[in-house]
Amino acid sequence: MRLTPLPEERWDDDVDAALAGMLPRRRRNPQGAGNALATLVRHPDLVRAFMPFNVHLLFRSTLSDRIREITILRVAELNASPYEVEHHTGMALAAGLTLEEIDDARRGTAADPLEQHILDAVGELHRDHGIGDETWAALGVDLDERQLMDLVFTVGAYSTLSMAFNTFGIEPDRELQPEYER
Structure with a gap:
């Protein structure tokens, strides 16, 4: 640390x-x-x-808890942030995701088309620092402008937190996490 x-x-x-x-x-x-x-x-x-x-x-985002956690898990994986992966695995389980869905989100894959577009957007923001026109249009079918804004800011905030936690050496809080089998 x-x-x-x-x-x-x-x-x-x-x-x-x-x-x-x-x-x-x-x-x-x-x-x-x-x-x-x-x-x-x-x-x-x-x-x-x-x-x-x-x-x-x-707690006040226009994104559902499920979409928020899928987003954060992918950000955490792309930023190699053990703290955020562990912390948000617990939150994702609480939001109703299965361990398989959590693993898929971390890999950037989802069975649901909207969730796949979310994961694609996270990848584009990470790689290109912007969402491409095709992905933006696909997201716009299901998300309104406030949800799109919350998505971009969620990716940005959790990228920042991942960078800070990785740099500072912050370790996961296993004792504060819900119990789950891995």
């Missing part, structure tokens, strides 16, 4: 306030926050700026 979670003795009102929009009070501590947030709060101003955006993507 290049950056470790903030030591407990350094958790203060500023750190608590930075996490208030994301976590309930009982989880605003080094153990409850998990490795990622406990590390990010080394910079409370950054957390206060970024977390409302991340909360939107996780």
